[in-house]
Amino acid sequence: GAVVSQHPSRVICKSGTSVKIECRSLDFQATTMFWYRQFPKQSLMLMATSNEGSKATYEQGVEKDKFLINHASLTLSTLTVTSAHPEDSSFYICSAATGGGSNQPQHFGDGTRLSIL
Amino acid sequence: GESVGLHLPTLSVQEGDNSIINCAYSNSASDYFIWYKQESGKGPQFIIDIRSNMDKRQGQRVTVLLNKTVKHLSLQIAATQPGDSAVYFCAENPPSWGKLQFGAGTQVVVTP
Numbered sequence: 570g571a572v573v574s575q576h577p578s579r580v581i582c583k584s585g586t587s588v589k590i591e592c593r594s595l596d597f598q599a600t601t602m603f604w605y606r607q608f609p610k611q612s613l614m615l616m617a618t619s620n621e622g623s624k625a626t627y628e629q630g631v632e633k634d635k636f637l638i639n640h641a642s643l644t645l646s647t648l649t650v651t652s653a654h655p656e657d658s659s660f661y662i663c664s665a666a667t668g669g670g671s672n673q674p675q676h677f678g679d680g681t682r683l684s685i686l
Numbered sequence: 687g688e689s690v691g692l693h694l695p696t697l698s699v700q701e702g703d704n705s706i707i708n709c710a711y712s713n714s715a716s717d718y719f720i721w722y723k724q725e726s727g728k729g730p731q732f733i734i735d736i737r738s739n740m741d742k743r744q745g746q747r748v749t750v751l752l753n754k755t756v757k758h759l760s761l762q763i764a765a766t767q768p769g770d771s772a773v774y775f776c777a778e779n780p781p782s783w784g785k786l787q788f789g790a791g792t793q794v795v796v797t798p
Contacts, residue, residue: 571732603785610694611790611791612775612788612790613730613775613788615785664729672718674720674732675720676732677722677731678729679728
């Protein structure tokens with residue numbers, strides 16, 4: 570159980586393109602989803618926390634107009650990287666939790682490798 | 687198992703030996719801890735968790751030890767196998783945060 574599916578697994582696109590990444594909880598309802606960014610050989614950096622039906626909470630330094638998050642249902646959250654540039658190239662990973670994320674494991678998707686040319 | 691900058695600490699283990707991965711956490715109020723395994727190109731995979739009212743928890747081939755006095759967490763893997771090669775992250779949950787804080791990670795390399 571607790572499977573999280575992330576799509577697409579890899580995106581290569583031109584600078585200026587907007588890219589949408591989907592995160593789905595397949596066998597449980599996720600009241601909270603998290604979006605992370607990970608650079609090579611580094612740990613996960615939390616970008617934002619989204620709760621179903623409400624606005625996402627962004628971490629300091631993360632531009633909310635650049636990284637649009639929508640959590641319209643208990644099984645789906647999307648991250649849209651708007652007008653992507655080469656510096657946005659990274660590995661983006663989502664996770665989902667059934668409660669508020671506290672004292673429960675987060676279950677992760679397999680990530681999206683984003684490459685901006 | 688903490689690192690600074692871009693260099694993950696590496697633990698090299700011979701196949702069949704036991705592995706011990708260490709983690710120093712930062713917040714004394716943290717009440718929940720998780721170990722994740724991340725293989726190359728994939729998302730982190732849940733291994734085992736432990737709450738602060740325990741000091742030891744065992745799973746299949748894995749044991750997590752928690753020492754709250756010195757804010758130290760460890761993961762022991764018994765009879766390490768080639769499939770255990772991955773980066774291992776500890777994560778803590780400070781109650782006031784509502785989100786996990788991840789450690790820097792440890793690269794485990796299993797040699798034949």
